[in-house]
Amino acid sequence: MADTAITVEGAEKTYGDKKALDGLDLTVARGTVHGVLGPNGAGKTTLVRVLSTLLRPDAGRVEVAGHDVVREAYAVRLRIGLLGQHAALDEELGGRQNLELFGRLHHLGARRARARAGELLERFDLTDTGRKAVRQYSGGMRRRLDLAASLITEPEVLFLDEPTTGLDPRGRAEVWASVRSLVGGGTTVLLTTQYLEEADQLADRISVVDAGRVVAEGTADELKAETGGDRIDVTLRHAGQLGAAVALLPLTGVSVDADRRLLSAPVTDRMEALSGVVRALKEAGIEAEDVALRRPTLDEVFLHLTGDDRRVKEAA
Incomplete structure (x- = not known):
């Protein structure tokens, strides 16, 4: 062609x-x-x-x-x-x-x-x-x-x-x-x-x-x-508030990393999810260090598609 x-x-x-x-x-x-x-x-x-x-x-x-x-x-x-x-x-x-x-x-x-x-x-x-x-x-x-x-x-x-x-x-x-x-x-x-x-x-x-x-x-x-779409990450100031945040936030499929005080969940409407999370945290008096939207990186795509759980190397 x-x-x-x-x-x-x-x-x-x-x-x-x-x-x-x-x-x-x-x-x-x-x-x-x-x-x-x-x-x-x-x-x-x-x-x-x-x-x-x-x-x-x-x-x-x-x-x-x-x-x-x-x-x-x-x-x-x-x-x-x-x-x-x-x-x-x-x-x-x-x-x-x-x-x-x-x-x-x-x-x-x-x-x-x-x-x-x-x-x-x-x-x-x-x-x-x-x-x-x-x-x-x-x-x-x-x-x-x-x-x-x-x-x-x-x-x-x-x-x-x-x-x-x-x-x-x-x-x-x-x-x-x-x-x-x-x-x-x-x-x-x-x-x-x-x-x-x-x-x-x-x-x-x-x-x-x-x-x-x-x-x-x-x-x-x-x-x-294909690897999972957009996600929202919420890092709390206090690990003791993780349970309350999971119950209160307007999110589904939440994963919790207690060591990092991190909540992560998939989202479809990026801006609506962001505003909803910020509003819910404020109303509940839960302090957040950071709230961020992110997309999967190509590193994650690479590992997911090739089934390779080794660290991706930058040299051939």
Whole structure:
């Protein structure tokens, strides 16, 4: 379809007796960021390698930018960019030299490679550092240069495989801003990540992958709603008032955490629930330290959908 950048139907890939992809289905709309979340070993990196023609699927139909990844692999490669988990830069060369090198490797020719390097250095705010050796770059600058290198051929579809692993918050924010700019210019981005905040910030839609299959898909808000919707949390000043508060508050399905003096309950009408709770507490003379509305985080969605009760890790 003209408005679809990536189509995956029943993709399978097996390593020995382990199925990395087990009938995976995925559709990505053009000009969007599509996030792929999943625990270690879920099949995320295998999926990216299949989509970028680095691996052949054992079964299924996989198309990128309207071309089959097996029968038309060369056509796919002309239309994609790939930013892997590890930088593909020469540490001793300058930023401009790296980009020109990538341009020559992609057969752009010397003149076009120089021009494209200049365009990308300016686009990623690296012009002033273009002559500096990459080993002198900060983590965020290095990752932005790596991202620029993946765009040397102006790809229609860009694969970002855990692009901010190991970066500090400033570096991650720099990469996020660059990704938003790319999508604003019409590039389609497939993003795999274990930084759940990253998917929440960037992705138009999210697919949760587990054991080689997509187990849930939707916007961040839709996935959060499936996990339980909105909740109200009430932290009391005195633990001895917990019982009275449970009896008096206009809430159902209340859970109690006595150690934290916390009451929590699902709500449907956020503002009505908030005003009702505040009014009931005031009328009963029950002191609250905090009353807050919240939605499930993507961490909670991730753990709920993958059945993983381990702490979510931020590194692959």
